[in-house]
Amino acid sequence: MEKTESNQEVSEVATELPALTAADRCDVCGAQAFIRVVLASGDLVFCGHHGSANKDKLKPIAISWQDETDKLS
Ligand SMILES: [Zn+2]
Incomplete structure (x- = not known):
């Protein structure tokens, strides 16, 4: 008897987040944000330093x- 592999569906939950733009500002200092943190209570955005x-x-x-700090270079 051949054993058939159970065909498990691999559903990758890639939460597609919109890229950060110049309009996104660090919640701490107001500089352009390069890091977005998604928390259960909501989103936070930070500049590279505060991130x-x-x-x-x-x-x-x-x-x-x-983390989009690689955009900084
Ligand atoms: Zn900052």
């Missing part, structure tokens, strides 16, 4: 961490 400053605190509780 990394809050990373330790927020990353563990973030639903999604969108």
Whole structure:
């Protein structure tokens, strides 16, 4: 008897987040935001500096961490 692999559907839940724009401003200092943090309570956006400053605190509780700091270069 052949064993058929159970055809499990791999549904990748890629939450497609819109790219950050120049209109997105850091919640702390108002500089252009390059990091979006999606929390259960809502979104936060940070500049590169404040994103990394809050990373330790927020990353563990973030639903999604969108880092676009590579755009900075
Ligand atoms: Zn900032």
